[in-house]
Amino acid sequence: KKTIKKDGEPLRNPPNTLPLVGNGIQFLQSRWNLLEWFDRCQRQFGHETLALTVPTLPPGALIQDPKNLEFVFKHEGLFTKGMFVKRRSWDLFGNGIINADGDFWKLQRKAGLSFLTTANLRVLTDVALPQYLSESITELKASTGGQTVDLQHIFHEITTKLMGKMAYNMEMHASDTFSQSFDYASGCTAKRFQNPLWPLTELIFGHQFRKSVSIVKSFGRNIVTSAVHDREKVSSSDTSSSGDAESKLDQISGSLIQSLLDAIGDEQMVADAALTYLSAGRDTTGQALTWTFYLLMKHPLVVTKIREEVQHVLPGTEKEDIDPIKFTPVTMPYTMAVFYEVLRLYPPIPFEIRQCQEDAALPDGTFLPKSSVLVWCLWAMQRSKLTWGDDADEFNPSRFLDQNGKLISRSASEFPVFYGGARTCLGRKMAEAIAVQVIPTMAWLFEFQPAYEGERKSQTSLTLPMEGGLPVFVRENGNRTGEKS
Numbered sequence: 253k254k255t256i257k258k259d260g261e262p263l264r265n266p267p268n269t270l271p272l273v274g275n276g277i278q279f280l281q282s283r284w285n286l287l288e289w290f291d292r293c294q295r296q297f298g299h300e301t302l303a304l305t306v307p308t309l310p311p312g313a314l315i316q317d318p319k320n321l322e323f324v325f326k327h328e329g330l331f332t333k334g335m336f337v338k339r340r341s342w343d344l345f346g347n348g349i350i351n352a353d354g355d356f357w358k359l360q361r362k363a364g365l366s367f368l369t370t371a372n373l374r375v376l377t378d379v380a381l382p383q384y385l386s387e388s389i390t391e392l393k394a395s396t397g398g399q400t401v402d403l404q405h406i407f408h409e410i411t412t413k414l415m416g417k418m419a420y421n422m423e424m425h426a427s428d429t430f431s432q433s434f435d436y437a438s439g440c441t442a443k444r445f446q447n448p449l450w451p452l453t454e455l456i457f458g459h460q461f462r463k464s465v466s467i468v469k470s471f472g473r474n475i476v477t478s479a480v481h482d483r484e485k486v487s488s489s490d491t492s493s494s495g496d497a498e499s500k501l502d503q504i505s506g507s508l509i510q511s512l513l514d515a516i517g518d519e520q521m522v523a524d525a526a527l528t529y530l531s532a533g534r535d536t537t538g539q540a541l542t543w544t545f546y547l548l549m550k551h552p553l554v555v556t557k558i559r560e561e562v563q564h565v566l567p568g569t570e571k572e573d574i575d576p577i578k579f580t581p582v583t584m585p586y587t588m589a590v591f592y593e594v595l596r597l598y599p600p601i602p603f604e605i606r607q608c609q610e611d612a613a614l615p616d617g618t619f620l621p622k623s624s625v626l627v628w629c630l631w632a633m634q635r636s637k638l639t640w641g642d643d644a645d646e647f648n649p650s651r652f653l654d655q656n657g658k659l660i661s662r663s664a665s666e667f668p669v670f671y672g673g674a675r676t677c678l679g680r681k682m683a684e685a686i687a688v689q690v691i692p693t694m695a696w697l698f699e700f701q702p703a704y705e706g707e708r709k710s711q712t713s714l715t716l717p718m719e720g721g722l723p724v725f726v727r728e729n730g731n732r733t734g735e736k737s
């Protein structure tokens with residue numbers, strides 16, 4: 253029987269590997285402890301590839317070297333999600349793009365590309381986002397009387413409304429039953445990757461999970477029904493429009509679901525695809541904004557610099573004059589650097605798993621037999637001093653800027669937050685467009701103070717939601733000069 257080897261020898265084991273159970277007990281820990289354990293692996297072993305063993309599961313390897321990751325990105329067909337990932341995430345995502353390979357993946361990717369066009373992103377930045385941002389600002393202004401506000405909810409609401417309207421032509425909210433059921437189901441799906449006995453555990457404790465999945469699936473069917481209804485309405489009505497901002501948004505609303513219906517046809521599969529896009533688009537971005545403000549509250553000098561950038565782009569701006577449309581990745585390099593630095597330390601997708609479809613050899617000489625499982629932990633890799641220097645643990649947005657203040661781009665293998673190669677994230681530009689408007693607008697208008705003590709952690713999920721949200725006190729920022737108050 254072939255085994256994972258390097259230079260004819262088994263790989264070294266990570267810390268806390270036990271006889272018989274290998275890393276099985278380790279994986280049963282909470283998400284937060286697991287992230288810390290992966291971080292210990294990179295601190296102790298650098299870029300070395302390590303063995304991961306869990307009884308009953310295929311042999312695994314933990315890769316930590318960007319060179320190995322580059323190889324994985326270049327050989328998408330060799331390292332796919334495979335049955336290991338699909339079996340665990342099937343209930344939630346079915347045939348959705350995150351789970352799909354081959355032609356069905358291509359169809360969904362093509363539909364996504366026709367949704368995320370430059371013209372549609374322009375409607376997002378010029379019409380939809382300013383509108384939803386302004387609704388959140390109104391809510392925050394109404395909360396300056398000393399009550400606590402959950403910023404994670406505020407950001408989740410912005411991204412939910414955006415995806416709901418633009419992708420599906422539906423009004424969606426972060427507090428919808430669907431959203432809560434999805435969060436619960438996502439947590440249970442993540443636990444399946446940590447617990448080899450999940451089929452048994454769910455047989456006994458899986459009632460709530462099954463209920464949540466059923467609510468999520470029924471919501472997916474609603475999205476499709478509503479899209480089919482929209483189609484019938486459009487074909488029987490006059491489609492001429494005035495060309496004003498509101499009608500531009502109406503024209504493109506639902507373009508993702510319509511492209512999916514065109515490309516796939518089968519309504520159950522379209523529902524799976526729609527739910528997957530919804531999760532990919534709104535959760536990641538909402539969470540990234542939440543961690544951004546968590547870090548900004550700890551780093552007031554960074555807030556000052558963001559405000560200076562606002563002043564530079566909008567000179568003479570007064571209290572209520574802020575025009576977020578002017579904030580773009582080109583005009584706001586410092587804000588972009590802040591966003592990238594947050595993504596480095598708090599990657600919304602903190603782990604990745606792939607399965608070898610054939611025997612393979614990594615650039616560092618590791619041999620992987622067919623069906624082996626390959627794991628990398630972005631959370632840990634992006635804290636590596638070998639890749640990011642001695643200050644890798646510090647929040648330092650300047651590492652993404654050159655001497656002239658221009659953004660430095662890092663290779664996908666060193667900075668894999670948006671993945672790399674053929675399956676690189678389709679929504680990167682959308683996420684950046686949202687971040688570059690939301691961060692400076694909120695930082696300019698408000699002062700946030702923590703309404704919690706200690707550190708915030710992530711709850712177990714497929715992405716990186718903050719456990720318990722981000723409760724803050726809000727007050728309006730009286731000082732618009734960009735200087736520290």
Ligand code: HEM
Pocket residue numbers: 349350361364529532533534536537540595599600601604668669670671674675676677678679680682683
């Ligand atoms: C900060 C925000 C975001 C981050 C960090 C992020 C990260 C990622 C990562 C790591 C993957 C690869 C996942 C995997 O296959 O295991 C991915 C895929 C994907 N992302 Fe994003 N994403 C973000 C925002 C968005 C947005 C706004 C959209 C818009 C709809 C989006 C759409 C997608 C899609 C469709 C895929 C699947 C691509 C494929 O398999 O070909 N993402 N993203």
